[in-house]
Amino acid sequence: MTWLRLDGVTRRFGGKDALSGLSLDVEQGEFIALLGPSGCGKSTALNCLAGLLPLSEGSIWQDDVRLDTLPPERRGFGMVFQSYALFPHLSVRRNIAFGLQMRRLPRAEVRRRTDEAIKLVQLEEHAGKLPGQLSGGQQQRVAIARAVVLEPSLVLMDEPLSNLDAKLRLEMRTEIRRLHQSLGLTTVYVTHDQEEALSMADRLVVLRDGRVQQIGTPEELHTRPANRHVADFMGYRNLLPMTVTAVTPAVVTVEGAGLTLRGTGVGTLAVGDEVVAAVRPEDLQVGPDGVPVTVEVVEYQGRELAVEARTAQGTMLHLRAVERPTPGDRITVVADPARVLVFPA
Incomplete structure (x- = not known):
């Protein structure tokens, strides 16, 4: 992927816009944070991008290929959910390898890529454990490894740190940023935490009531909010x-x-x-x-x-x-x- 474009993406529920006219260009390797209070439309935007929700209006393009007409499995994206969504009866290794096995890759390739992903998230000692034997931060690392092992063109993260305690949140923020930089991932990240977004993202998209309020770098939004609503969310x-x-x-x-x-x-x-x-x-x-x-x-x-x-x-x-x-x-x-x-x- 060299670029991704959201063009007027809109999603309605019962005649009311949950997301209205979102237009955004994402370059390869960018870390984009969708930021806003609960109910602002950020998770709706992510689900539309993932293919979990159909669009009411607009289109999504990747390198001149229209994506919004494709089912989720053909978009090739990795997804990290807020709830981890790990298989409780599968070990760490088998959780991470699951997507590769579903793609019927050769057994040696599955083993190689799974080993690399486990090493990347520093879980070598826990590869044989079940999710219930891991801490919250370790489970989140398994979920991230499961997403990146597929070598996706885009990684989507839906508030992945909201269930962690304060210390783990700080550690995982650094971990996600490290993985993003080391792998050259293109990432769209949903959060309601402005400190989290400022510290991790290359650009922020602030949403309110389903509409874009401002798009810019962390420095731009922190020092020059476009309106009172952005200012309120950025610490004023x-x-x-x-x-x-x-x-x-x-x-x-x-x-x-x-x-x-x-x-x-x-x-x-x-x-x-x-x-x-x-x-x-x-x-x-x-x-x-x-x-x-x-x-x-x-x-x-x-x-x-x-x-x-x-x-x-x-x-x-x-x-x-x-x-x-x-x-x-x-x-x-x-x-x-x-x-x-x-x-x-």
């Missing part, structure tokens, strides 16, 4: 309804709920417009000459503290602090104008 927890009071080519000044902020406008804005100011918690700092707030909740997070504080007008702010405040304390917070984004409401 402070989304504040405000009104524009001044506009210059470089800075937009907004006021509301007892706050005055200066930031960067996204789109065309004018004085009097209703807007949403977006600020990440780490970009709100405790400092002099700021907005007075009352601390309500303090959470210890290692190097820093997550703080929830409320203004006199009742607006809740999420911020970070180095020194521990006490619930009930009165502090003042400031925001760097270069780190505040202002979106049309």
Whole structure:
């Protein structure tokens, strides 16, 4: 495969669009993450790509071959499911070899490729065990090996880490990225975890209500979200309804709920417009000459503290602090104008 194209891919259930007009070009070797909250259409997109759901509209192409008219088994894709979907009565080796045997490959070829896949996911010591004798991370590695042993043109992963604990998630993130790079795989990966997507993907596709909100590199989406919905999903927890009071080519000044902020406008804005100011918690700092707030909740997070504080007008702010405040304390917070984004409401 040199390229894959989704052209206006749409899927309806009961007359309602679960996925609407998804268009995307994927280059060979790319790692694409479909990102969004539950119900946004990301798993629907993956199932349409895999052939598990027929399209309502649109088409899918691979190197000038139309795929959406082919059954799943003829598309040649590897799939890693959220639930692992391993055969409980088969050993690790037999689980991984199953797809090769179904393709009636020579026995020596099946053995060679199975051995290579087991070594790749570092499960040599567990090759004879049943899935029930493995940890969650080991089972996930078996599922990944079963997908890549087929040497597919595309690997599809549907939230494969969501059932793992925090430590295993970090380990498996690194493992998946290592396999992707070492094998030169083309991968489409579904997740609702923005940190996971940022750390693994070459490009992200953010979905909301079945529609694409933004496509770009992790850096682009992290620093320049296209709208308030992308900003919300990319960590801008402070989304504040405000009104524009001044506009210059470089800075937009907004006021509301007892706050005055200066930031960067996204789109065309004018004085009097209703807007949403977006600020990440780490970009709100405790400092002099700021907005007075009352601390309500303090959470210890290692190097820093997550703080929830409320203004006199009742607006809740999420911020970070180095020194521990006490619930009930009165502090003042400031925001760097270069780190505040202002979106049309």
